[in-house]
Amino acid sequence: MKDTELVGVQKTLSPVLRAKALDNRLPDPILGDEYAERVMRRLDPDYDKRRFGTSQMGLAAVVRAKAHDDWARSFLADHPDAVVLHLGCGLDARVYRIAPPATVDWYDLDYPPVVELRRRFLPPREHYTLIGSSVTDLTWLARIPRGRPVLMIAEGLVPYLIETDVRRLLTSVVDAFPSGQAQFDTVPVWAWRTSRWDPSLRRYGAQFHCGFNDPAALAGWHPRLEYVDEAPMNDSPVLMAKAPANVRRMYRLMNLLPGMKRSTRIVRFRF
Numbered sequence: 001m002k003d004t005e006l007v008g009v010q011k012t013l014s015p016v017l018r019a020k021a022l023d024n025r026l027p028d029p030i031l032g033d034e035y036a037e038r039v040m041r042r043l044d045p046d047y048d049k050r051r052f053g054t055s056q057m058g059l060a061a062v063v064r065a066k067a068h069d070d071w072a073r074s075f076l077a078d079h080p081d082a083v084v085l086h087l088g089c090g091l092d093a094r095v096y097r098i099a100p101p102a103t104v105d106w107y108d109l110d111y112p113p114v115v116e117l118r119r120r121f122l123p124p125r126e127h128y129t130l131i132g133s134s135v136t137d138l139t140w141l142a143r144i145p146r147g148r149p150v151l152m153i154a155e156g157l158v159p160y161l162i163e164t165d166v167r168r169l170l171t172s173v174v175d176a177f178p179s180g181q182a183q184f185d186t187v188p189v190w191a192w193r194t195s196r197w198d199p200s201l202r203r204y205g206a207q208f209h210c211g212f213n214d215p216a217a218l219a220g221w222h223p224r225l226e227y228v229d230e231a232p233m234n235d236s237p238v239l240m241a242k243a244p245a246n247v248r249r250m251y252r253l254m255n256l257l258p259g260m261k262r263s264t265r266i267v268r269f270r271f
Ligand SMILES: C[S@@+](CC[C@H](N)C(=O)[O-])C[C@H]1O[C@@H](n2cnc3c(N)ncnc32)[C@H](O)[C@@H]1O
Pocket: 009, 010, 011, 012, 013, 016, 017, 087, 088, 089, 090, 091, 092, 109, 110, 111, 114, 133, 134, 135, 136, 154, 155, 156, 157, 160, 161
């Protein structure tokens, strides 16, 4: 199976994976994800022959992944008995990057064709389960062990869902576990509204279905939910320190445009 057998939003996993693979070619990578390069070669046999030009603009997605990894590591250090729900996982190798202890049970969830690709490209692990399902069909939640702290990670997923589904997902997870952390990224309303004309989404036949100008306000969806903080992305010091000079210049210019600095917001909640 190639990524050509993925449809619509499932294809959006490719540019993120490619950004992670390209990062791994930097002399001092941000994420240093060898799996991303390995999987990218399987997905695109011509990967090593391609010229990538300005593709390293995708490095902001790598910064996003790093922020999610850092938050996840810190949560798991404090909660070694946690259950991890990594939703809309795509072909991301987070579980291998973080390599949680055997006391953690990790669930990677995405649509069945994506899960099928994962099975072919990425190795199995102990205490690791793949779930092939839409995240919005919440019957998958019944398969997760209860009574333990939960870490919900959704990287690059929430904007593709409608708001009602995001709310149902988040409140159901909070209701199902005694405590936990939810970390995900969102886009502002303008990015949602204009996404149908965004060429980087149109090429995959995908578009955003929700946006939030104040993601912290999502804490109001459940009495036990509390907003913690936000991680920088397009203006991240890591990006500015490690990206090649041409990429840094592009981001500095782009960040002068109103709204661009926060065109993606990486947020963390606890309960
Ligand atoms: C932009 S990609 C991000 C992939 C991965 N999280 C990463 O950062 O590399 C979005 C992913 O969300 C998945 N996705 C979108 N809507 C979904 C849904 N309703 N249920 C499950 N997965 C979904 C897609 O299949 C895709 O793998």
